[in-house]
Amino acid sequence: MxxxxxxxxxxxxxxxxxxxxxxxxxxxxxxxxxxxxxxxxxxxxxxxxxxxxxxxxxxxxxxxxxxxxxxxxxxxxxxxxxxxxxxxxxxxxxxxxxxxxxxxxxxxxxxxxxxxxxxxxxxxxxxxxxxxxxxxxxxQYQSDCSPQLEEDFGERDNRDMRFRRDNNFYYLTDQMLVIGSDYGPEPSAYSEYPARATGNDVFHAHPSRDDWYDTVKLNYGVDPDTGVGHFDEPVPDTWDKxxxxxxxxxxxxxxxxxxxxxxxxxxxxxxxxxxxxxxxxxxxxxxxxxxxxxxxxxxxxxxxxxxxxxxxxxxxxxxxxxxxxxxxxxxxxxxxxxxxxxxxxxxxxxxxxxxxxxxxxxxxxxxxxxxxxxxxxxxxxxxxxxxxxxxxxxxxxxxxxxxxxxxxxxxxxxxxxxxxxxxxxxxxxxxxxxxxxxxxxxxxxxRYPVFDHGLFFDLMYAVGDRLDPGRQYAFLRYRPGKLALVVANFADHTADLALPLPRHAFDTLHCQEGRSCRMLDFQSGDEEVVTLESDRPYTIRVRPHDYGVLLFTPPESLLPRVR
Known part of the structure; x- marks a missing residue:
């Protein structure tokens, strides 16, 4: 392959x-x-x-x-x-x-x-x-491995300002961070003043256990009250860091x-x-x-x-x-x-x-x-x-x-x-x-080439009456010389299907009709020589909770190995 x-x-x-x-x-x-x-x-x-x-x-x-x-x-x-x-x-x-x-x-x-x-x-x-x-x-961020000239986050912040463009954090001025009672039976001994906004955009000092309370939100120059970004050069300090x-x-x-x-x-x-x-x-x-x-x-x-x-x-x-x-x-x-x-x-x-x-x-x-x-x-x-x-x-x-x-x-x-x-x-x-x-x-x-950058064609509108649209899904992948028909079976029973290739698929994929191909059933390993024709049904058996693939290639091509 x-x-x-x-x-x-x-x-x-x-x-x-x-x-x-x-x-x-x-x-x-x-x-x-x-x-x-x-x-x-x-x-x-x-x-x-x-x-x-x-x-x-x-x-x-x-x-x-x-x-x-x-x-x-x-x-x-x-x-x-x-x-x-x-x-x-x-x-x-x-x-x-x-x-x-x-x-x-x-x-x-x-x-x-x-x-x-x-x-x-x-x-x-x-x-x-x-x-x-x-x-x-x-x-409790503290870097001991940053380059010598790199200042740590928050080192030069003005902590008296809720928002400042070049602050690394957002400060909840005059507020102490409170770890809620749902964290444990005792009040938290962790102290943070002034409190900083929590990672999941919690801009108050009482994050809950379901919040990202272990993290601090970083400031990229966006005012949290207006949503306005202040990105003019020189860029905000957090960007450079x-x-x-x-x-x-x-x-x-x-x-x-x-x-x-x-x-x-x-x-x-x-x-x-x-x-x-x-x-x-x-x-x-x-x-x-x-x-x-x-x-x-x-x-x-x-x-x-x-x-x-x-x-x-x-x-x-x-x-x-x-x-x-x-x-x-x-x-x-x-x-x-x-x-x-x-x-x-x-x-x-x-x-x-x-x-x-x-x-x-x-x-x-x-x-x-x-x-x-x-x-x-x-x-x-x-x-x-x-x-x-x-x-x-x-x-x-x-x-x-x-x-x-x-x-x-x-x-x-x-x-x-x-x-x-x-x-x-x-x-x-x-x-x-x-x-x-x-x-x-x-x-x-x-890794078979058709699944790399091959074109896609949804078969559901064309073959919906040939399968159960509630529990089966079918589509084509194509690149010149190679065509694949894929069926996913989400049902609890085997699906024995006869699916046609609509003419519109040949036109959309620019796939030549009427040529002789080798058809391989990837799951069973069965193969035969067939003619690619629109509206002709191709049979495939797909086990419960499984997928099936028919691969169509030129007669002289090498098919994927089957183990």
Whole structure:
């Protein structure tokens, strides 16, 4: 199969949990009690395996030093009242220039160990993505690794002003931060005066437990009372600080950034910083976490390469899996994103969302396969898989701060059952082995050229009476010489379908009709020589909670290998 395409396949992993196979899971336990994964657990062998599966990048989530209750020589722990869990949130950054010491075998060598991780990743042919968290930082932020001439955040702020263009923070003047009674049985001992606005735009001094109370909102020159931005040159001080942070990590070999809550940072900043970085790092990737579809184009125009496809494809597919939406609703997603094909990052799991195999979605990884297939095959945009997903991680542990919510904790020290099975294959169940093989085959199919930048044609309007539009979805992908018919079956029963290719599809895709082709059923391995004709039905059997693909290629071409 031709692997020389440009479709990004991203493997997201939280190093704190990835390599921890201790199995000592005390809810709310310390690092000594529960253990912790290390950067060294991403061995050459593991990284080579990811590359062989077809991944192009690894997103190492939680690399930067962040708020925590754990102490190290030279690194004081944070006040527990402004730390979520024992390990702390990877998004409450305590030093933008430093590496989380939890992740190092020798904490004093943590930056060198990260350099080695980057080197191993690149040697395996993979790119490195880390988080860039521009909107907020930890309450007790203090950098001891920033360049000598770089002033710390807030160092020159006028704390008597609620808003000042070159302040790094917003100050709630004459108010003391109050950590509410829902944080614990006793009033908080943490003191902050004057209080600073909380990361999720809480501009009062009483953030709740559901707020991002462990973080402080950064000021990019936007007046919070009027919404007016003050961006004239010289740019606001926060902009300049963030440029230097990005430049630093790009110099360390980082290939891209997943930009946390990019939509909470003004668009002009993105345009300015990306344009400034690109002459030195032209291939640097920026993936924006955006949840406002009406703003997609302005962030892409500002220079972000890809955006989260959460409120579009992800939410729709979750609704279909749960039986709350019709499969035909997928049609509305691509219609609403016209002109954005290939610019949206597709995923079915990440650190913010509930696991497919959790009790909150479908209860088993196998039932999530048709949604993953649609997500992977519908266009040439990047696709992301979350660690544990390919082994059906349930996410139903009660880890501590995170609780039993169907998500994998980002706040606690923990050992995941799926990661123990990953690192110790003898522990894998038959169900896990079968699920991983299904993912392997899907990732192999994704690398087939038609799924890179091939054109897309929705079949639902033309074949809606030939299938169940509530539980089945069908579409075509095409590039010259190669055509694929894809069917996702979300139903509990096998679908035996005879689907025609409408004449309009041939016209739209500029696909030649009447030529002889080899037709391969990717799942069964059956193949035959057929003639491409409009309105002729082509038969395909799709198992329950699965997907089917018919691949049409010239008679002399090599078809994808089937295992």
């Amino acid at each position: 031709n692997e020389d395409n440009s479709k990004l396949l991203i493997y997201q992993a939280l190093p704190r949990l990835y390599g921890n196979v201790s199995g000592k899971n005390l809810p709310g336990g310390s690092i000594e009690e529960n253990g912790c994964g290390k950067m060294s657990h991403f061995t050459c062998e593991r990284l080579d395996d990811l590359r062989e599966l077809g991944f192009t990048h690894v997103w190492y989530t939680g690399i930067l030093e962040h708020a925590t209750t754990t102490s190290y020589p030279g690194i004081m722990h944070d006040h527990p009242d402004v730390v979520k869990g024992r390990a702390g949130s990877p998004y409450a950054i305590k030093d933008y220039y430093d590496v989380d010491p939890d992740l190092a075998d020798d904490p004093e060598e943590r930056r060198e160990e990260f350099r080695q991780l980057v080197e191993r990743t690149h040697a395996s042919g993979l790119g490195v993505i880390i988080d860039f968290v521009p909107n907020h930082l930890a309450r 963030m440029y230097h942070i990005l430049y630093h990590w790009a110099m360390q070999g980082v290939d891209g950034f997943r930009c946390d809550m990019a939509e909470m940072v003004p668009v002009p900043f993105w345009h300015w910083v990306i344009r400034r970085l690109h002459p030195d790092f032209p291939q640097l990737l920026f993936i924006g976490e955006i949840y406002q579809p009406w703003r997609y184009r302005e962030y892409l125009d500002a220079g972000l390469d890809y955006l989260y496809d959460k409120v579009g494809l992800y939410d729709t597919l979750i609704g279909v899996l749960r039986g709350e939406r019709a499969a035909s609703d997928i049609t509305t997603v691509w219609q609403s994103q016209e002109g954005l094909s290939g610019r949206m990052l597709h995923f079915m799991e990440n650190h913010d969302e509930q696991r497919l195999a959790s009790d909150f979605i479908v209860g088993t990884g196998a039932k999530g396969i048709p949604a993953v297939a649609v997500s992977a095959l519908i266009d040439g945009g990047p696709m992301m898989i979350y660690f544990g997903q390919m082994l059906g991680e349930h996410g139903m542990d009660e880890e501590g701060f995170s609780g039993r919510n169907g998500r994998t904790t980002i706040y606690d020290y923990w050992s995941m059952e799926s990661m123990r099975a990953l690192h110790q294959p003898a522990l894998r169940t038959e169900e896990q082995r079968e699920l991983r093989e299904r993912y392997r085959r899907l990732l192999e199919l994704v």
